[in-house]
Amino acid sequence: MKKFVLGVICGVACMAVTAANASDAIQTSRQVVVNGTKLDTPVQVTSDGTTLTSTRAIAEGLGAKVTWQEETNTVIVSGGAAPTAAEANGQEASFVSSLLHGKYSLNFEVISQQVEGHPDTTVVFSDGYVDVPENTDQQKLFLLLLVDQMGGISSSTIEFWSNKELAQAYVTGNYQVDGIEGWSGLNARFGLLTKAGGKRSLSHILSVHERDSVNVGMYK
Numbered sequence: 001m002k003k004f005v006l007g008v009i010c011g012v013a014c015m016a017v018t019a020a021n022a023s024d025a026i027q028t029s030r031q032v033v034v035n036g037t038k039l040d041t042p043v044q045v046t047s048d049g050t051t052l053t054s055t056r057a058i059a060e061g062l063g064a065k066v067t068w069q070e071e072t073n074t075v076i077v078s079g080g081a082a083p084t085a086a087e088a089n090g091q092e093a094s095f096v097s098s099l100l101h102g103k104y105s106l107n108f109e110v111i112s113q114q115v116e117g118h119p120d121t122t123v124v125f126s127d128g129y130v131d132v133p134e135n136t137d138q139q140k141l142f143l144l145l146l147v148d149q150m151g152g153i154s155s156s157t158i159e160f161w162s163n164k165e166l167a168q169a170y171v172t173g174n175y176q177v178d179g180i181e182g183w184s185g186l187n188a189r190f191g192l193l194t195k196a197g198g199k200r201s202l203s204h205i206l207s208v209h210e211r212d213s214v215n216v217g218m219y220k
């Protein structure tokens with residue numbers, strides 16, 4: 001998610017503090033409407049017609065998160081309004097086209113087919129995943145195309161990693177617990193394929209304890 005500082009709006013908010021004590025700031029019935037919703041926040045208008053109101057109210061009205069960073073005396077606004085349906089569809093189409101035309105690497109490297117403590121498990125590294133946009137549907141599509149190349153691997157479990165060094169540490173057991181959720185390096189895993197009998201199960205791994213099933217075609 002993008003993180004940006006709204007310098008212009010923050011400047012307006014700072015001006016509001018000064019203008020509140022100035023003779024040219026007057027109370028008014030002017031309203032501020034964001035995406036069709038009237039903001040319930042104080043509004044002032046200076047003698048030159050400038051509208052002064054809350055940075056937080058405007059940012060949150062646009063669906064953004066506002067935080068205060070005391071050490072740098074900075075207001076930080078994260079995120080923003082979600083794209084429209086047309087914009088989202090355009091982004092999806094652009095990604096699929098880029099994927100099919102080779103913009104994203106589907107190369108992979110088998111790190112090991114013997115993982116300490118995890119028998120019959122193959123660990124695969126793919127360098128292309130980190131370039132995929134942070135969109136779960138697009139990440140799942142990338143994973144599906146990558147898995148399609150795993151026909152020559154007979155292991156019952158295949159793990160997909162986006163960081164080669166962390167994958168190597170994992171297969172040798174050369175790592176230490178460094179957080180309340182265990183080893184943070186596990187966050188470099190992005191996919192898990194399991195095979196049992198004639199059934200295949202594919203999961204998109206979002207974090208150490210969070211994953212989504214990919215239910216399409218042969219994967220149930």
